[in-house]
Amino acid sequence: MKMRKGPEHPCQLARLANRAGVLAGVSLASIHASSPSSHSLNLGFHLTELAIPGASLDLKIENVARNNIDKILSRWPGDKTVYLPPFDFVRPDHEQFPAKLAMEFNERDTPRRLYCAEPEARVHWGRLNEPDDY
Structure with missing residues (x-):
């Protein structure tokens, strides 16, 4: 089997990406x-799809x-990590x-695009250019 050198063979990368998506x-x-x-068969397919583009780029x-x-x-x-104080520690509480900042990501699908809304109890992300309601 002759290997092509370099990324000029994108269909192999597409197969690898497809196989990874299917596995996910x-x-x-x-x-x-x-x-x-x-x-064994599934692992063999994944390793083959990974090895071929790697070999074409001389990667092991x-x-x-x-x-x-x-x-x-x-x-x-x-082990000797030094943690700095939070940047806002001098500010009022x-x-x-x-x-701890818990995030919840909700996908919203509109006719024009897919976007993500991130609600959080105390912080309103993504509304910096809009006036707040208070």
């Missing part, structure tokens, strides 16, 4: 319910995985952000 849509319960041979899956792990670990705080 499969529930854990259905994976557990499937047979071991089905697991092992190196890509190791580099990603190194990158993730480099961004994780170490009612002007400070809460220590």
Whole structure:
């Protein structure tokens, strides 16, 4: 099988993206319910779809995985992490952000576009250019 060099073969990347999307849509319960041979076949398809574009770019899956792990670990705080005080700690309590900020993301579909509304009890996101009701 002849490998093409470089990203001029986008259909392989599209197959990889499609396969990843299909996998993301499969529930854990259905994976557990499937047979071991089905697991092996499915994993083989995913590894093949991942290895082909990687090989065409002279990348080894092992190196890509190791580099990603190194990158993730480099961004994780170490044992001697020093946490700075919150930027608004000198402000009155009612002007400070809460220590924990729970977010709820709700997709809203309109005829023209899909957008996300983020309601939160104390902070009104996305309304900075609109007057508040108080």
